[in-house]
Amino acid sequence: MFVKDFDYDLPPNLIARYPAPERDASRLLLLNRSSQDIAEDHFKNIPTYLEPGDLLVMNDTRVLPARIFGRKDSGGKVEIFLIRRDTGLSERWSCLLRASKKFREGQVILLEKGMVATVCGRLDAEAWLIEFIGNEPFNVWLEREGHIPLPPYLQRSDDIVDQERYQTVFSKVPGAVAAPTAGLHFTRGVLAELELKGIETAYLTLHTGLGTFQPVRVERVEDHRIHTERYSIPVATSEAICSTKARGGRVIAVGTTTTRTLEYAADNDGNVVPGDGEADIFIYPGYAFKVVNALITNFHLPESTLLMLVSAFAGSVYIQDAYREAIRRGFRFYSYGDAMLIV
Numbered sequence: 017m018f019v020k021d022f023d024y025d026l027p028p029n030l031i032a033r034y035p036a037p038e039r040d041a042s043r044l045l046l047l048n049r050s051s052q053d054i055a056e057d058h059f060k061n062i063p064t065y066l067e068p069g070d071l072l073v074m075n076d077t078r079v080l081p082a083r084i085f086g087r088k089d090s091g092g093k094v095e096i097f098l099i100r101r102d103t104g105l106s107e108r109w110s111c112l113l114r115a116s117k118k119f120r121e122g123q124v125i126l127l128e129k130g131m132v133a134t135v136c137g138r139l140d141a142e143a144w145l146i147e148f149i150g151n152e153p154f155n156v157w158l159e160r161e162g163h164i165p166l167p168p169y170l171q172r173s174d175d176i177v178d179q180e181r182y183q184t185v186f187s188k189v190p191g192a193v194a195a196p197t198a199g200l201h202f203t204r205g206v207l208a209e210l211e212l213k214g215i216e217t218a219y220l221t222l223h224t225g226l227g228t229f230q231p232v233r234v235e236r237v238e239d240h241r242i243h244t245e246r247y248s249i250p251v252a253t254s255e256a257i258c259s260t261k262a263r264g265g266r267v268i269a270v271g272t273t274t275t276r277t278l279e280y281a282a283d284n285d286g287n288v289v290p291g292d293g294e295a296d297i298f299i300y301p302g303y304a305f306k307v308v309n310a311l312i313t314n315f316h317l318p319e320s321t322l323l324m325l326v327s328a329f330a331g332s333v334y335i336q337d338a339y340r341e342a343i344r345r346g347f348r349f350y351s352y353g354d355a356m357l358i359v
Contacts (some may be wrong), residue, residue, distance in 0.1 A: 043355070065357055193225040
């Protein structure tokens with residue numbers, strides 16, 4: 017299976033560089049794997065397509081303001097991109113560094129409002145270990161001084177609207193460097209409608225990592241090695257999934273992050289094991305899904321692992337047809353774009 021088989025041409029004007037005026041005003045492409053039909057509606061009407069007894073599983077991760085700007089003690093400008101916090105007591109983080117000249121161990125980076133970053137050493141070919149020390153807790157400083165890490169394809173700096181709209185309304189646990197974008201369409205009103213209709217919700221946490229932006233650099237899909245991401249599944253969520261399946265309801269994953277987490281944590285019988293861990297599952301066509309019955313997702317980049325996952329769920333030919341139809345109808349693509357419901 018070749019990576020190029022998951023390529024497609026997207027007119028640049030269909031990349032959604034800003035969010036829709038209202039979250040649930042996004043359009044919704046409706047796919048049915050049995051009938052192979054393609055229809056459309058608006059996201060605010062999604063309760064119409066779900067049934068009492070269904071269970072929506074959502075990712076409650078919260079995006080960190082992971083981009084930080086500062087200066088070396090020698091004066092050169094520096095950009096720091098947080099990847100993940102070290103497990104120790106000090107504020108040591110795995111980070112990417114960008115500057116005009118090379119870094120060295122012990123390098124001091126001066127940040128805003130008295131925060132200082134010290135380069136502790138290399139972790140691998142790309143990442144550095146950085147320690148942050150200041151006059152206030154780092155998480156407090158970061159929320160005020162950090163910048164939302166928008167995807168590179170938006171080709172713009174973050175602004176005040178992104179502070180709200182690049183988070184889901186149910187975001188709770190800080191740790192991601194990219195949003196679980198299928199969840200961005202939900203409003204409190206839509207969630208209330210789902211509850212009134214008898215559609216349950218449950219939550220897990222998967223901290224979307226930097227790997228979500230990284231291209232697949234091999235020719236054969238099978239040769240790709242997926243990045244790992246931290247997850248946590250509460251006992252209540254595992255029990256809700258078990259109860260849903262027992263009564264014949266559907267488990268509906270909100271996004272590819274939720275899908276990967278559930279499928280990684282499932283045993284051979286489809287039971288989701290609660291707890292914390294590191295998910296590194298790579299789902300591409302040929303994979304047999306054990307938990308997820310339906311999927312809410314956005315439109316993904318060409319040749320991406322996320323597009324491969326969706327193709328595994330709905331079928332490569334059907335997804336190719338759906339993407340072509342979405343382009344023909346002028347749907348908005350990527351993180352701030354429109355959504356798709358696959359049943």
